[in-house]
Amino acid sequence: xSLASRGFTLASKAMGKLARLLPDGKxxxxxxxxxxxxxxxxxxxxxxxxTGAVQYTADxxxxxxxxxxxxxxxxxxxxxxxxxxxxxxxVLLVMTHHNAPAMKRTGAYATLxxxxxxxxxxxxxxxxxxxxxYGQPIGVVVAESLEQARHAASLIHADYQRWPxxxxxxxxKPFTPAHAVLEEPVxxxxxxxxxxxxxxxxxxxxxxxxxxxxxxPHATLAHWEGDRLTVHDTSQYPxxxxxxxxxxxxxxxxxxxVLAPFIGGGFGSKTTAWPHVSLAVAAAKLADRPVxxxxxxxxxxxxxxxxxPTRSRISLGADAEGRLxxxxxEALSSCTTDEFAEAxxxxxxxxxxxxxxRTVQQVVRLDRIQNAFFRxxxxxxxxxxxxxxxDELAWKLGLDPLELRLRNEPERDPTSxxxxxSRHLREAxxxxxxxxxxxxxxxxxxxxxxxxxxxxxxMAAAINPDAVLIAGVKLRLSADGTVTIRSSTNELGAGTSxxxxxxxxDRLGLPLDRVRFEQGDSDVARTRIxxxxxxxxxxxxxxxxxxxxxxxxxxxxVRDTDSPLAGRSFEEVETRDGGLFCxxxxxxYERILARAGLDAVDVEGKSAxxxxxxxxxxxxxxxxxxxxRVDEDTGETRVTRWVGAFDGGRTVNPKQATxxxxxxxxMGIGMALTEETLLDERTGLIVNRxxxxxxxxxxxxxxxxxxxxVDRPDPQTxxxxxxxxxxxxxxxxxxxxxxxxxxxxxxxxxxxxxPDKLM
Amino acid sequence: MPGNTYVKARLSVNGHRHELELDTRVSxxxxxxxxxxxxxxxxxxxxxxxxxxxxxxxxERVNSCLVLAVQCEDAEITTIEGxxxxxxxxREAFVRHDALQCGYCTPxxxxxxxxxxxxxxxxxxxxxxxxxxxxxxxxxxxxxxxCRCGAYNGILAAVREVSR
Numbered sequence: 001x002s003l004a005s006r007g008f009t010l011a012s013k014a015m016g017k018l019a020r021l022l023p024d025g026k027x028x029x030x031x032x033x034x035x036x037x038x039x040x041x042x043x044x045x046x047x048x049x050x051t052g053a054v055q056y057t058a059d060x061x062x063x064x065x066x067x068x069x070x071x072x073x074x075x076x077x078x079x080x081x082x083x084x085x086x087x088x089x090x091v092l093l094v095m096t097h098h099n100a101p102a103m104k105r106t107g108a109y110a111t112l113x114x115x116x117x118x119x120x121x122x123x124x125x126x127x128x129x130x131x132x133x134y135g136q137p138i139g140v141v142v143a144e145s146l147e148q149a150r151h152a153a154s155l156i157h158a159d160y161q162r163w164p165x166x167x168x169x170x171x172x173k174p175f176t177p178a179h180a181v182l183e184e185p186v187x188x189x190x191x192x193x194x195x196x197x198x199x200x201x202x203x204x205x206x207x208x209x210x211x212x213x214x215x216x217p218h219a220t221l222a223h224w225e226g227d228r229l230t231v232h233d234t235s236q237y238p239x240x241x242x243x244x245x246x247x248x249x250x251x252x253x254x255x256x257x258v259l260a261p262f263i264g265g266g267f268g269s270k271t272t273a274w275p276h277v278s279l280a281v282a283a284a285k286l287a288d289r290p291v292x293x294x295x296x297x298x299x300x301x302x303x304x305x306x307x308x309p310t311r312s313r314i315s316l317g318a319d320a321e322g323r324l325x326x327x328x329x330e331a332l333s334s335c336t337t338d339e340f341a342e343a344x345x346x347x348x349x350x351x352x353x354x355x356x357x358r359t360v361q362q363v364v365r366l367d368r369i370q371n372a373f374f375r376x377x378x379x380x381x382x383x384x385x386x387x388x389x390x391d392e393l394a395w396k397l398g399l400d401p402l403e404l405r406l407r408n409e410p411e412r413d414p415t416s417x418x419x420x421x422s423r424h425l426r427e428a429x430x431x432x433x434x435x436x437x438x439x440x441x442x443x444x445x446x447x448x449x450x451x452x453x454x455x456x457x458x459m460a461a462a463i464n465p466d467a468v469l470i471a472g473v474k475l476r477l478s479a480d481g482t483v484t485i486r487s488s489t490n491e492l493g494a495g496t497s498x499x500x501x502x503x504x505x506d507r508l509g510l511p512l513d514r515v516r517f518e519q520g521d522s523d524v525a526r527t528r529i530x531x532x533x534x535x536x537x538x539x540x541x542x543x544x545x546x547x548x549x550x551x552x553x554x555x556x557x558v559r560d561t562d563s564p565l566a567g568r569s570f571e572e573v574e575t576r577d578g579g580l581f582c583x584x585x586x587x588x589y590e591r592i593l594a595r596a597g598l599d600a601v602d603v604e605g606k607s608a609x610x611x612x613x614x615x616x617x618x619x620x621x622x623x624x625x626x627x628x629r630v631d632e633d634t635g636e637t638r639v640t641r642w643v644g645a646f647d648g649g650r651t652v653n654p655k656q657a658t659x660x661x662x663x664x665x666x667m668g669i670g671m672a673l674t675e676e677t678l679l680d681e682r683t684g685l686i687v688n689r690x691x692x693x694x695x696x697x698x699x700x701x702x703x704x705x706x707x708x709x710v711d712r713p714d715p716q717t718x719x720x721x722x723x724x725x726x727x728x729x730x731x732x733x734x735x736x737x738x739x740x741x742x743x744x745x746x747x748x749x750x751x752x753x754x755p756d757k758l759m
Numbered sequence: 760m761p762g763n764t765y766v767k768a769r770l771s772v773n774g775h776r777h778e779l780e781l782d783t784r785v786s787x788x789x790x791x792x793x794x795x796x797x798x799x800x801x802x803x804x805x806x807x808x809x810x811x812x813x814x815x816x817x818x819e820r821v822n823s824c825l826v827l828a829v830q831c832e833d834a835e836i837t838t839i840e841g842x843x844x845x846x847x848x849x850r851e852a853f854v855r856h857d858a859l860q861c862g863y864c865t866p867x868x869x870x871x872x873x874x875x876x877x878x879x880x881x882x883x884x885x886x887x888x889x890x891x892x893x894x895x896x897x898x899x900x901x902x903x904x905x906c907r908c909g910a911y912n913g914i915l916a917a918v919r920e921v922s923r
Binding site: 042043045046047048049050051052053054055056058059061089090145146147148151212213214215216217262263264265267294296297491492493494495655656658659660662663664665666667690691692696697698699700702704705 | 763782784785789792793796798799800801802803804805806808809811838839840850853854855857859860861862863864865866869895897898899901902903904905906907908909910911912913914915
């Protein structure tokens with residue numbers, strides 16, 4: 001282990017010890033409430049989305065708008081010696097490393113070193129002639145029209161001095177990173193070397209480079225007015241983009257405003273800001289006009305990162321009863337100059353009871369674009385390895401794979417020894433198995449057939465760390481008794497605005513139609529929810545705090561009046577039925593404001609420090625059960641049935657939550673069967689950079705997906721909820737691989753499971 | 760330096776006539792979005808692979824990124840903004856069945872679904888070929904509209920409901 005990783009490990013152990021001294025979190029009184037919360041409300045923005053009225057980043061057209069197109073490098077490593085820029089009509093300027101404004105270097109977000117701005121990488125793109133990856137921006141054309149910009153960009157080419165590039169994970173020297181996105185890189189319990197076992201499994205599992213391919217391409221629209229900068233950006237983290245741009249362009253933070261109320265899907269690809277964001281801003285500065293830069297689908301493969309490829313070596317040992325005696329997971333993934341290590345070992349640390357447990361996360365440095373967060377970073381590819389290996393172990397022991405998992409369900413966190421805030425995985429297994437009819441499954445593979453289709457059943461567990469992050473909100477109570485919540489978060493499809501409107505309604509005792517949720521403005525409050533399935537609980541925590549402040553403000557207003565609330569303390573009053581009430585009566589919000597002669601009361605709220613999630617293990621859980629059919633002749637695999645059962649704490653909006661889980665499972669089906677970004681390891685060129693060649697699941701690839709929730713509140717989290725945005729994808733690829741084994745008797749350990757691997 | 764070629768084009772969009780002077784390279788998609796401000800139609804790939812830009816050209820669905828604007832002179836173009844009555848039931852069903860998450864593919868899905876039902880009624884064949892508008896038939900006929908959020912089950916339910 002390196003000095004840095006030792007230091008990080010010691011510091012996080014110390015923090016864990018400190019957290020254990022603190023009291024538990026305050027149980028949320030709303031955790032058991034069922035008014036708006038728990039109601040399958042239709043999405044509040046559904047109509048606006050279905051009519052095309054919602055404005056996404058690229059939909060804005062300010063006067064004087066110019067269009068930018070990026071030109072990428074055609075080598076992976078080296079330097080630009082000459083750029084050839086033939087004249088072309090309509091061109092306003094071509095920005096290269098010769099004339100680009102200085103952009104200060106900013107630390108990469110994923111390394112969590114220093115400030116937390118949204119920069120995806122620390123490399124100085126377009127402020128140097130150096131090339132770090134294939135497709136790195138070497139020029140930005142700004143023209144009067146998109147067609148002119150595209151044409152001019154097609155004429156530009158460069159001469160290079162080529163340097164050797166590290167492009168393949170094979171042959172590079174693995175090293176232990178300082179941390180794997182705040183996870184310790186190495187963990188060790190007991191001694192795996194001396195463990196006794198009646199059955200063992202030892203195998204290597206691999207997952208490929210993958211790209212998110214949100215439907216909305218990355219886009220930035222930058223507009224300078226003097227030294228004030230307004231940016232519309234497809235960002236999951238508007239506040240972080242504001243911080244990054246302020247630093248890059250040496251501006252005071254209050255001069256930069258980033259707007260991103262609606263995003264056409266993110267999945268982690270828009271958590272960090274890729275170089276084009278700063279380049280659009282720089283180009284707008286040079287052009288002295290608003291500039292819109294929308295990446296093409298091909299650019300999205302070259303100029304934004306994907307999920308790092310992983311290799312996992314898993315060793316399992318179990319006694320004759322199927323109790324694990326040893327679990328080892330050594331994982332390797334790729335990073336770049338910036339040390340972004342995905343913790344592929346997370347599931348192995350927290351899913352099963354095992355006295356001897358060793359996990360190691362290592363990385364190799366490659367000359368590729370920085371890897372990205374991608375729904376279930378680390379845990380999604382890592383769980384493919386662990387959950388496949390568990391299936392192999394069950395087969396060796398002659399045990400049902402569900403029974404094997406039940407025998408290894410832990411009472412405490414296997415790695416930290418901490419209690420869990422809540423863990424209802426057993427209930428999820430039972431719900432899912434019952435809905436699927438798992439008890440009908442035969443142990444033997446190749447036992448079911450329908451003509452040329454071999455049929456198999458597979459299952460896998462899911463786990464994802466639950467996090468409460470940092471958010472602020474502004475709450476306005478107006479004289480008409482309506483409430484507006486403003487937040488710097490945004491709506492990327494998860495249903496945040498609807499869920500938070502429901503939470504606000506119940507928190508303040510209002511009907512849903514008296515609550516408005518406004519989002520996506522970086523200037524509202526410091527808010528750090530770039531992903532991590534954390535929006536629901538973090539925002540709910542901030543709104544809860546705003547509600548408490550509002551109550552105190554309203555009690556001040558009624559002091560020394562004839563109100564039945566006059567002289568009452570904070571603890572004595574409740575927010576319900578459209579106002580404040582205590583044992584001796586109460587009054588409506590309108591009445592309180594009318595008497596005080598106020599148009600509105602404004603308060604701010606901040607999320608609480610989430611130390612309970614350091615003190616205890618907080619995870620969401622799930623169980624996948626699926627049926628596949630494999631064509632015996634062609635090796636084509638179809639997923640024909642799916643049941644997913646989940647413990648995500650209490651369910652805030654069952655309709656949206658069901659969609660969220662289905663979405664994760666569908667993305668997981670793509671990961672299992674078709675998704676793979678093909679990078680030519682000789683040149684660094686991504687060869688399948690289109691949706692025609694990178695195959696995401698289509699409508700006919702997806703069966704009816706049956707979603708069940710345990711729906712039991714977590715006693716430690718806001719609303720009793722736990723994050724579920726990423727949970728759905730975790731374990732999906734393993735469930736498919738396990739079902740393919742059950743259907744065919746063939747074990748595929750490298751994703752995706754394409755027909756050639758089954759023929 | 761070769762100049763750009765501009766031509767005068769008369770387009771009829773959602774019942775409104777527009778006289779435009781267009782670069783011949785402008786796609787119908789970019790014309791709608793950048794020239795007419797009809798941004799309900801979305802650009803997902805600009806390569807005809809995702810369906811997000813689906814609009815109706817004389818009632819038939821097309822990927823507007825694959826059509827040049829100047830080709831559409833004598834056609835009636837209908838976008839999500841103009842799909843008023845014909846689209847109402849479909850839009851409401853989409854919301855009710857939660858057939859959308861981020862909403863970016865949704866206008867294309869809805870245009871595609873409305874035109875698909877008309878194609879089915881008109882006897883246009885599909886690869887499925889079984890009688891009746893089965894779930895398999897609907898899925899196959901909507902295979903050209905990608906949804907990365909994975910709202911496919913909801914979309915199927917919405918289209919099934921409207922088709923009855």
